[in-house]
């Protein structure tokens with residue numbers, strides 16, 4: 134059931150989330166620990182930045198030098214359908230969203246392979262697909278599946294608002310609930326993935342609205358559509374932006390308005406889950422283009438949430454670079470992936486573990502008797 138916001142503060146306001154910035158007072162002791170490891174200064178490159186950020190998130194007290202822990206890493210894959218998918222803007226029809234969710238529940242997708250190989254717990258969240266999961270699949274996958282649909286897919290945003298403002302609000306609360314449950318179970322690293330035929334259209338429109346970028350710059354081929362389909366996708370997003378400007382004027386769009394007009398149920402729930410993770414002081418591992426747009430929205434609601442975000446990879450969807458630039462984020466991997474599902478985030482877990490391992494266990498110059 135949707136939670137009630139008992140305060141008068143909206144979930145789209147920073148004050149609702151009360152996210153503490155990570156404290157830079159702890160940096161000197163963290164840097165001292167990293168710099169005294171038996172290596173030339175900076176020689177572990179981006180792994181040093183990763184260790185620094187993980188240590189800063191986990192040990193804000195200035196003088197403490199405690200190990201980094203990666204506990205019960207959990208992959209949360211949010212799935213939903215999109216009304217815009219009726220316009221042939223994907224290689225696949227909308228039914229494929231649910232077919233792929235069933236594939237997740239049966240353990241057969243790329244994200245299952247990576248999660249089981251690398252040690253992720255995996256949860257699949259139905260945030261609003263065209264039809265509910267049938268009882269047999271539900272019964273056989275009760276441990277992996279979380280059902281909290283906001284409806285049977287969003288409305289077609291090229292002609293009307295994707296969802297109501299109230300749904301956008303409820304979606305944030307429902308996403309937050311999932312993150313809180315996983316944190317209660319002991320997770321301190323939460324990764325985010327998604328599945329939704331048509332959701333690159335939604336992510337592109339959201340990016341255009343919130344950053345004032347033209348649809349040509351924010352729109353790409355998603356699952357691999359043709360040039361003609363891409364031209365149609367750009368036109369549909371252009372029409373949607375025109376519709377939204379006619380409805381709300383040309384003023385800057387708030388995250389809530391943008392989400393309600395052109396968002397997706399899975400994207401909105403991810404935003405809420407990220408904000409709750411940051412609120413609880415846990416690390417957020419961001420996957421590809423769609424999840425990064427959700428991360429951008431989370432930071433537009435509560436800028437301090439970014440302190441807790443680690444960017445796993447750079448997707449082949451070219452607008453992902455625009456999102457990363459907006460966030461001034463440097464991703465860990467660049468493998469040309471454009472699958473989604475959380476696959477890029479899953480693959481980054483060994484890097485987090487390696488960063489923790491050198492930070493925790495590598496000898497210092499003093500302890501090893503190495504004199505440089």
Ligand SMILES: O=C(O)c1ccc[n+]([C@@H]2O[C@H](COP(=O)([O-])O)[C@@H](O)[C@H]2O)c1
Pocket residue numbers: 222223224225327328329330331332333334354355356357420421422423424448449450453470471472473474
């Ligand atoms: O994560 C990415 O960067 C990414 C880039 C392109 C496509 N996807 C996946 O493909 C689906 C959306 O693509 P489309 O063409 O249907 O909009 C959705 O299920 C995503 O998981 C994901």
Ligand SMILES: Cc1cc2nc[nH]c2cc1C
Pocket residue numbers: 224225229233327328329356472473474
């Ligand atoms: C087959 C398929 C698998 C996916 N996984 C994430 N998005 C997807 C889109 C399609 C079409």
